[in-house]
Amino acid sequence: MPRPATNKRERLTAAAIHMARESGLESATIAAIAAAAEVPAGSVYYYFKTKDDVAAAVADGIAAVLADGREGLDSADDRAALTGFLRAYLDDSTAVVSYGTLLSTAATVGGADAHREALGWLTSRFAGLGFADGAARARALHLLAGVEGGAALAHALGEAEPLEREVAHLERWVANAGG
Incomplete structure (x- = not known):
């Protein structure tokens, strides 16, 4: 049964994001992206x-994933939101070990905007703690x-050990942070 045409762009973008994380965007050829997305x-x-x-779509797609993740933490208090941000790295640790972080991939592909957005969000959370x-x-x-x-x-x-240790350290640091 053929796939509906309505989600081709999403499938292509998802395939390109996966390839960008796995081996860098430069190795993601049009043919490879098409094959992975099952699109001619x-x-x-x-x-x-x-x-x-393609690079812009990858950067935008990753930025959307990261924004959704932060949005999911917006209802938490500032300390819990910061801890949730750190925990997201552990939740993705298998992919991080294999491919690197979404944030770093977005920066490699589309510039520093994803880092700036994360930094702004983190800054507002620390400000919420009274800093x-x-x-x-x-x-x-x-x-x-x-x-x-x-x-x-x-x-x-x-x-994963370096990431696990750093997240544990930063969680203790956040737990003891007071402005």
Whole structure:
């Protein structure tokens, strides 16, 4: 039974995101993206005219996933939201070890916007804990650098331990944070 045509773009974008995380966007050819999405290669050009269009779709798709994840934490108090942000890295640890983080992939593909958005969200959460603007931003930078660094090392070593240890450390740090 043929697939409905209505979700081709989503399937193509999902395939491109997977490839970008797995081996970098440069290795994601139109033919490979089409095959992974089970879409005829000629159809890809209807949705993505250039490799830059694919990169933009990947960056936008990852940004949407990350925004949805943060949105899911918005109802939590600030401390719980920060801990939830850290826990999301552990929930994705198998993929992090294999592919790196979604945030880093988005930055590689589409620039630093995803990091800036995460940093802004983290800064607002630390401000909610009572930290002044400069201190809230400094703490947000520290948390983001720590968890992304732990994830990068986990990816490089092919094991989750560096990420697990860094998240545990940062969770204790957040639990003791007070403005």
